[in-house]
Amino acid sequence: MVRPKILLVDDEENIIKQMRWALETDYDVLSASSEAEAMTLFDRAKPSVVTLDLSLNPHDTADLGGMRLLEQMLSQSPLTRVIMITGSDDEANALRAIRLGAVDYYCKPIRLEELKVIIKRAFHIQQLQQRAQEKEQAALDAFQGIVGASKAMRDIFRFIQRVAASDISVLICGESGTGKEVAANAVHQQSPRKNNPFIVVNCGAIPENLLESELFGHEKGAFTGAHAQKRGKFELAHTGTLFLDEIGELAPSLQVKLLRFLQDRKIERVGGTQPIELDVRIIAATNRNLQKDIKNHVFREDLYYRLKVVPLDMPPLRERRDDIIPLAQHFLRKFCQEYRKPPMTLSPEAEGALLMHPWPGNVRELENLISRSVVLSARSILKPSDLGFALDQIPTDVNLKFARKAIEKDFVQKALHRNYGIVSRAARELGISRVNLYELINKYEIHVKEFKAMRTAGKLSMKRREAV
Template identity: 40%
Template sequence: MLKQQAVILLVDDDIAHRTMLKVNLVKEGFMVVELGDGDEVLPFLTANHVDLLLLDLKMTRMDGITTLSTMLQAGYTIPVIVLTAFSSVESAVLAMKRGAFDYITKPVDIEELKLAISRALNFRVLSVENEALKTRLDEKFGFDNIIGSSPAMQEMFATLSMVAPSDGTVLITGESGTGKELIANALHHKSQRKNGPFIKLNCAALHENLLESELFGHEAGSFTGASSRRKGRFELAHRGTLFLDEIGDMSPATQAKVLRVLQDGTFERVGGTETITVDVRLVAATHKNLRAMIDTGEFRQDLFFRLSVVPIHLPPLRERAIDIPELSRHFLNRYSKKNRKDIKGFHPEVFSLLMQYEWPGNIRELENTIERAVILCMGEQITPHELPPQFFSDATIPQRTLDGRSEFTLRDLEREAIKATLSQTGNNKSLTAKKLGIARQTLLNKIKEFGLE
């Protein structure tokens, strides 16, 4: 925080001392506001912005400790530096236990005070940024960010709200692309562990030997290439949440070691003998049928029961078609901003086609479809022309004949869109550019490029 931007509230009933401090702080570029006693602080904070409080401990009407306590009770988290006589250091220590940032003994060394102020203001900036980050994380990973008004999703939201605050192990099942990682994120950020680490690992992405090392860590020399000790994901997730995606791809040997961690919270690193204890909440996910894998001996039944304390099933998109318009608008807004386009919405026929489609790739496929449509769209509305071929039977493919050809390129589409819009607007370039969502100069360049002059 720049000094010129910082507002310091100086509270001291000694006018001469207060004036001396103000003169020195103003010289440093700070804005300094003076108050004569502690009982004036709370009314002032209610109506004014303050970045830092310099607070004398010994005052006539309300001492510094009481002032500090009333501030904290009122919810103020402004950093406070207390000023105290050398003989009252114990009181200053008590003030720090009550929430003060630092203390300075009298007579005040101005250089020491400037250093303390700098540290306090930096702390203030970090605190504000941290709160803003937490807010953004809550918005990004909270349940409100998970879109769905279908009965299946509403039932899932009810389960999530009950499960998130607990430490229960959760097993999320569902087809690929249904949003299992998004649910895991939301569970962590709505839990009591949200200030702890959230560690992720895709079990299908690694060979069995590498997976064991990633999960539990390894000691130096435990295998070729292990030049130093390395912590595993369980250690890194201590006092937080570990999300194991595609746990159905884990080998039976590794399953047994994960089961032990779930039972007693202990394990050894690969190549090590030291037993490590961790406090971790486990959230697992899979697109496989674990019950069927139990019958074939591919998955341990005891691990399955440990994992599925709270089972959550994500329905495929084809079973929640009612959510497709809302999801589509969400992705349209995201990718219109990303691609700097002003696309207002969808042609009604588009929703009809989207809701009839089977969506084998689920929400991930829908997102990719909308992103593609945004990139191809030259107007203010997504039309069936921007959808990929799999959405149409031979009889329903929109006719887009270009100069008698049955095949065309993206360049052809762009030329025809400009040509058609110019015709609609009576060759009005400004209106055409607005309808296509592009700059007028870009339109003029395209007209020249395509020979449409």
């Protein structure tokens, strides 16, 4: 069995000897007596726990080499548990070390039995955190790098997991840039079809006359220019998933053909006479209001209900502000790696600015903004101006006030959303009076009407979601 590794760093030979003797039966013990040696061993062996003597210079006890090592080790490997060993009269520095991220400190003289207990606990914490992080990572991987910390996104993850197993069609609705394609991909990746093709067609990007043969293929000689037989995207997606993006742009004649496929799972190539039976799961997405299109007779109602067996609504970023900072950090990591820049973080003011922004372009806008900032900025801690926000817009000393406002507005919007714009009910839920709620609605210029309009649509979609 692999024994857990511990690195002891102390310039006093005697102390190392004693500790080694006490720990060797339970751990794989490494030791170093200088900063340089300690870092080399740390890099090579990646110990789970380290004990660090605060001062490593026998000629100058004011030189706090242990503190430097602590910072260096934790910045390289944040999950390492470090225990500081200090002189008996050095509580101030011990506390500073704890603030920097050490798990514990121990004052000399060393009583081995006591120190052993502290070390054992550090290993235990390290293991728990490692396991928690692995689980978190696994959850992220399972969703193909979809980041989501908000309740709305966590509900969507669960929803995707539930619908992925079946073959039913999914209609994903949401504003531009909210992650509709990412969600469609996750449904495929979570499904038993994951090793089969995932084919994407953007129905809005291809002219109607070409789209038909693109989707259904054609026989040789079906039309001028059809020199050879061609298989369409439906056939290419056989045994897998076909993602029809911007389904609202599909011409009426093709809507009929798609409906026919959804009814009897067969297609015909353009100019063909033989129906071809296919096993394809359909996922469609749109940023249009299809119900309006149905009223205006540009989208078929029967097709709509066939597609919308399970509806998935991607909420806009301004309605799930809990996702903004995790997404920004995700994109920062991604682009720093991609552009080979040292890691960057956000200053509290920059976080405040991101939280306040209305995000009309949703996640894509955030992604582009971070990408641009990583390219252009030379700083490692980004300020609002690095993100392209005007500095005077974000007075640095009222960050908390801004954050509070953003949260308050978010709370009010969500309560109105849940209660379909019925102010008295939303007020009750928020625990404030109606008059107060009206004040907030005016202050944040919230349009209550929009939430009322969602009432009928919302009821329908909730019922269907419950039915899954």
